[in-house]
Amino acid sequence: MDNILLQFIRHLRHHGLPVSTAETLDAMQVTATLGYNDPVLLRDGLASCLAKTVDDNDTFTQCFERFFHLERALDPAAAPNSDVEPSATPNEGLADETSSSGQGGTEASDEGAGQGEGDANSQGQGEAGAQGESSATMPGKGGGGGGQGSQRRAEVVRAAAEAKLEDIQYRTQRGIFRRRILDALGDKQRQIDIQALRDAGNDEQADWLEQIRQAQIGLVIEAINRQLLLNNDAANREIRDDILQNSSLSAMESYHRERLPPLIRKLAKKLAARHRQRHRHARKGKLDLGKTLRRNIAYGGIPFHRFWKTTRKDKSEIFVLCDVSGSVSAWSRVLLLFMQALSDVLPSTRCFVFCGQSIEVTDLFRQYPADQALAIIQQRHGLGGSDYGLALNSFREQISDKLNRRSCVIVLGDGRGNGGDTGIAALRDIYHRARLVLWFNPESHYSWNTGDSEIRRYQSAAHYVAECGSLRKLERLLDGLLSLLR
Amino acid sequence: MSDARNNIDQLIAELAKQGYIASSAIATTLYIAQQLERPILIEGPPGVGKTELANATAAMLNKPMFRLQCYEGLDESKALYDWKYSKQLLYVQVLKEQLQEILDGAEGLSSAVERLHNFDDIFYSERFLEPRPLLKALQSESGAVLLIDEIDKADYEFESLLLEILADFKVTLPEIGTLSAVHKPLVILTSNNTRDLSDALKRRCLHLYIPFPEAKLENQIVQSRVPEVPEALRRQLVNFVHSVRSFDLKKQPAISETIDWARSLLLLHSSSLSKQLVEDTLNVLLKYEEDIAMITPELHSLIKKSDDGR
Numbered sequence: 001m002d003n004i005l006l007q008f009i010r011h012l013r014h015h016g017l018p019v020s021t022a023e024t025l026d027a028m029q030v031t032a033t034l035g036y037n038d039p040v041l042l043r044d045g046l047a048s049c050l051a052k053t054v055d056d057n058d059t060f061t062q063c064f065e066r067f068f069h070l071e072r073a074l075d076p077a078a079a080p081n082s083d084v085e086p087s088a089t090p091n092e093g094l095a096d097e098t099s100s101s102g103q104g105g106t107e108a109s110d111e112g113a114g115q116g117e118g119d120a121n122s123q124g125q126g127e128a129g130a131q132g133e134s135s136a137t138m139p140g141k142g143g144g145g146g147g148q149g150s151q152r153r154a155e156v157v158r159a160a161a162e163a164k165l166e167d168i169q170y171r172t173q174r175g176i177f178r179r180r181i182l183d184a185l186g187d188k189q190r191q192i193d194i195q196a197l198r199d200a201g202n203d204e205q206a207d208w209l210e211q212i213r214q215a216q217i218g219l220v221i222e223a224i225n226r227q228l229l230l231n232n233d234a235a236n237r238e239i240r241d242d243i244l245q246n247s248s249l250s251a252m253e254s255y256h257r258e259r260l261p262p263l264i265r266k267l268a269k270k271l272a273a274r275h276r277q278r279h280r281h282a283r284k285g286k287l288d289l290g291k292t293l294r295r296n297i298a299y300g301g302i303p304f305h306r307f308w309k310t311t312r313k314d315k316s317e318i319f320v321l322c323d324v325s326g327s328v329s330a331w332s333r334v335l336l337l338f339m340q341a342l343s344d345v346l347p348s349t350r351c352f353v354f355c356g357q358s359i360e361v362t363d364l365f366r367q368y369p370a371d372q373a374l375a376i377i378q379q380r381h382g383l384g385g386s387d388y389g390l391a392l393n394s395f396r397e398q399i400s401d402k403l404n405r406r407s408c409v410i411v412l413g414d415g416r417g418n419g420g421d422t423g424i425a426a427l428r429d430i431y432h433r434a435r436l437v438l439w440f441n442p443e444s445h446y447s448w449n450t451g452d453s454e455i456r457r458y459q460s461a462a463h464y465v466a467e468c469g470s471l472r473k474l475e476r477l478l479d480g481l482l483s484l485l486r
Numbered sequence: 487m488s489d490a491r492n493n494i495d496q497l498i499a500e501l502a503k504q505g506y507i508a509s510s511a512i513a514t515t516l517y518i519a520q521q522l523e524r525p526i527l528i529e530g531p532p533g534v535g536k537t538e539l540a541n542a543t544a545a546m547l548n549k550p551m552f553r554l555q556c557y558e559g560l561d562e563s564k565a566l567y568d569w570k571y572s573k574q575l576l577y578v579q580v581l582k583e584q585l586q587e588i589l590d591g592a593e594g595l596s597s598a599v600e601r602l603h604n605f606d607d608i609f610y611s612e613r614f615l616e617p618r619p620l621l622k623a624l625q626s627e628s629g630a631v632l633l634i635d636e637i638d639k640a641d642y643e644f645e646s647l648l649l650e651i652l653a654d655f656k657v658t659l660p661e662i663g664t665l666s667a668v669h670k671p672l673v674i675l676t677s678n679n680t681r682d683l684s685d686a687l688k689r690r691c692l693h694l695y696i697p698f699p700e701a702k703l704e705n706q707i708v709q710s711r712v713p714e715v716p717e718a719l720r721r722q723l724v725n726f727v728h729s730v731r732s733f734d735l736k737k738q739p740a741i742s743e744t745i746d747w748a749r750s751l752l753l754l755h756s757s758s759l760s761k762q763l764v765e766d767t768l769n770v771l772l773k774y775e776e777d778i779a780m781i782t783p784e785l786h787s788l789i790k791k792s793d794d795g796r
Contacts, residue, residue, distance in 0.1 A: 034490045054679065
């Protein structure tokens, strides 16, 4: 029973739910108190100890449906109506007869065929009476319904466990797992038996055995496909995420780019969690000895009321200026998404975009969800080549009265101004007044200063010019920025 | 295992007696929390009855409830314990003369200090301890319900302070040592999800998300809270609130607002919703000017829809 729970938890982990060992133990206690009979009860109970956020809750519900629905499909109690096995048609008389003759004929062919069948029939009958059409849809528990089917499925499940089917990861591994499971089921012996029967001219029994064998193979394939469905997606996703983080955005297909926002949110969440604790740095300062003594004169100098020196924290502001012209708009989207997702831990942030004139878009992000805001920005401002002269000058005009020694300015662009005005004077002015000017350049280091790139000149007017070609690099840069700003 | 189901159904019935209509998910989590002796962390939009659940549970179990309202800057001297400074001060003054007597005849400083060492650290003993809600709940003889309200408003450090209590029902006071719970209290934490709570805290709690209820459940809730409202009106107003929730509002009307609205309609002696009536009382339901402006033009169709929904 617990085995199924463990598999389910594995399934949850594959889907990104961080289930700890302690929570697994909780879940076991929950199932011990609630039992497996009532699916709704089980779902609510497990949800309370396995899904700890609202988002997780949704994922959990989906996983629960998928996992236990599939389990149910394999489960005998739900099977009777879908029982399309050929051997289900021969009625009891025939089954009994064949099973007895099976025992005689195939002698020690072990539980594979005859013996197993006989067992299954009697057992199935007994349990069907006991359990009736109880809605015991949870796997493993149900033994009612089609006796033969259940026995056979149980065998397959057992063999699958033996072959460690739960480790299957890729589609290409199907063949090898099928082989392993069939081996565990004694398929070879059965093939020999069938051949022996045919040689002895007993074709009818041979056909019957062959039918059983085919049905079993069908079940095995079904089990493998199901497990693949449960595992495969997760393993693939992990690999995909890893590749997406490391590869350059310019080399990425638009198909993959659409998958970026959730990944960015995930990364940003991680960053935010790492920096939140430090950010909420002790507000209480040291003991203000003088004030404490003065105020406690009335109590004979006993420090009845204590006073603390408060450390005032200066609010810094971040200004982000993003190039949204064709060549670098993809990175701008990523940076803006990051900034939005980090808004919890970052000090107040103002975002600007430019092709020509710099335009503040902070309000757009407040009004609309990030994706929608980005679409609007692209539509309104995202046409034309970049004009750095106009952009930097208008940027300076808009922020110069807010700039001070605590401000931090981030510019994202490739520094290719198509040979026009560079606006370097404006940037230098900002550089002198701000605490930090960072230039994020999506181009790789090697292509800086080639063609119309003016990045070398901008380097002289920025504290640091960094390469941010891939998500991972950008994440690292922002990580550094957050530690600096705390 | 059907007794689990029975127990949960019974729990729902007993909560209903306290005027709290619980969904199956709520009752299941509460049941598990009692069985496993785990704290419950309740999340959900404001006004869906998170705090009310704690009240109802305390009333149902007939145990005292200790409530700790969290806010920024809450620290252990307000949440856990404090020393009774004035009492300590008073005792120092009063005992000064006693001290003289004890030290009388001591030769030299070292023997005087030696004599003082024979006394325990009386000023930092449990007698001078001022218990705050957390400690009160642990010390309660009959068991208690401890409600830690809006934990997301408290600081990060405060969460860490809670961990020991939530996991082991113990607190360690530096001057005294570890105090264990006399009777393990049922702990309920609520959060409005204004920030993410730490994983360590979440791991120790069962998680319960209370969404806005379905129409049927909300109908029952209004019935139990404001039984005087005629059935036709009740259905109509619940349907109306449900369709209002489908709009993009700054603040969605919660259950508490539905109940308030039902009460005010009752005061106005109205038997069914009319456009004029809704327009006049909409400010009970919606708390922002923009929201009211958004809903007002839709009133006609909304009222019609809530009629059809019967």
